[in-house]
């Protein structure tokens with residue numbers, strides 16, 4: 073049996089159980105020292121608190137950087153790698169509507185994009201790409217997979233010369249974003 077506890081919560085009395093992981097004895101009371109789930113080990117007569125792994129969920133207004141996982145007709149799905157420049161490993165995705173951008177290839181799968189979270193709806197995290205700072209940070213040529221250079225509002229492949237459109241971020245190919253990628 074386990075229960076959600078906060079630091080300082082009474083989780084047992086010393087007469088019954090000893091303080092285990094993430095717990096401490098305070099007089100004859102055993103208290104939690106972290107947020108988590110208290111678990112009583114009857115065999116060892118110990119009470120432990122299992123620390124919850126923090127899951128990073130972006131909130132409205134957060135700036136996220138992520139990898140495009142899927143491109144659908146009117147939206148892209150993005151696996152979030154950074155929330156407000158902090159790396160996250162929680163495998164959270166957001167979706168971003170692209171219909172109103174009037175671009176054929178707003179972003180491609182595997183592109184790195186910068187988005188702003190606009191809110192949560194029906195269990196999905198929604199983001200926008202419509203701001204000069206938002207958009208593609210890193211992309212490749214759709215034809216040959218080589219690097220591309222921006223030319224006004226389009227991009228051109230340095231290898232095969234293929235031109236394409238993307239919703240580029242004003243940070244496209246900037247060195248400070250490359251630091252963020254490391």
Ligand SMILES: [Zn+2]
Pocket residue numbers: 213214215216217218229230231232233234
């Ligand atoms: Zn190319």
